[in-house]
Amino acid sequence: MTGSEGSTSLSAREAARLLRQRLEMGGGELFLDGMTRDEVLQQAARALTDQESDGGGGFDRNEVSAPGGLGSAAVAPEAARVTKGVSEEAAVAPSLLPDDYEALREMAMACTRCGLSSGRTRVVFSDGPSAARLMVVGEAPGANEDASGVPFVGMAGQFLDLLLATVALSRQDSVYIANVLKCRPPGNRDPQPDEIAACSPFLLKQIDLVKPRALLAVGSFSARLLTGREGVALGKLRGTVHTYHGVPLVVTYHPAALLRNRRWIRLFWEDLQLLRSVIDDS
Ligand code: SF4
Incomplete structure (x- = not known):
């Protein structure tokens, strides 16, 4: 991540950690379309609050459906x-x-x-x-x-x-x-x-x-x-x-x-x- 963190108090490294935790623990996806960089970081900060409040329920990665028409079946790294x-x-x-x-x-x-x-x-x-x-x-x-x-x-x-x-x-x-x-x-x-x-x-x-x-x-x-x-x-x-x-x-x-x-x-x-x-x- 380049540049300063601007007005947000969340660093890019912290935001990345939160995003990783959210994905690992099955949190809902983040909606990022049209957002500014600061808004992305703020969204990641909000993810922590969501994760803490809902207990971060698990998910089966293989249940992620592929987008239509592209044949994008999810493949686990070990496979x-x-x-x-x-x-x-x-x-x-x-x-x-x-x-x-x-x-x-x-x-x-x-x-x-x-x-x-x-x-x-x-x-x-x-x-x-x-x-x-x-x-x-x-x-x-x-x-x-x-x-x-x-x-x-x-x-x-x-x-x-x-x-x-x-x-x-x-x-x-x-x-x-x-x-x-x-x-x-x-x-x-x-x-x-x-x-x-x-x-x-x-x-x-x-x-x-x-x-x-x-x-x-x-x-x-x-x-x-x-x-x-x-x-x-x-x-x-x-x-x-x-x-x-x-x-x-x-x-x-x-x-x-x-x-x-x-x-x-x-x-x-x-x-x-x-x-x-x-x-x-x-
Ligand atoms: S896009 Fe075309 S003009 Fe530009 S560097 Fe490549 S080959 Fe050269």
Whole structure:
């Protein structure tokens, strides 16, 4: 979590702990759509009061129903199986890009490989330490990211920070974040295939250079790119440890999608538990 805690007296770390406790003890889901960061933290504080007053009754994680149409059956971490991502053969080889991290970054900052260069304010290369244990891969910059040059700084990014804190991960010291596209698509439309083909070598080279112990792909575009499972629904990819060039890869929902569909928050949290176990075992 970046920045000060503003007017709320609850710290991000405390909020993360409360959210983790609430999920573990079966508390009702939090409604976060349209909320500010402070409101998210206040909601988490309220969760403690609810939990204490209702005794925090248990729940069966397997009873969490999957959102319709995505085949998102909840999979317990202990039941997850390891598969080899077909992307290991299909990935675009970033062999023409520099092996030096700063040189790669400078090349991306000046890039005009695709049409998105004409509408961007800033190239959004990454955030977090380049020696991070975990690399989170998102989709593309939004308006806030385009303006700031930093990935995941809007409401979805703040929520991602909060959820990562529940498994003791932070972009301050252990998480590096990058997107499939470095420039904002107009109107936040989906990335186009030619844009992904043009930009993804930067991302793949970043993975090569950062050498994370684990990868977390959030959203279908990064999940499909790194698993090589083009056209497969995200719900069918999550709950399993894939590999990308030997690096364990966990797939889950984009935090922005969690803000639209609160039922996915628990599934996301389960995927984080799987991720944490992968990191702890590596
Ligand atoms: S999106 Fe990627 S490929 Fe396209 S201009 Fe930006 S950095 Fe270059």
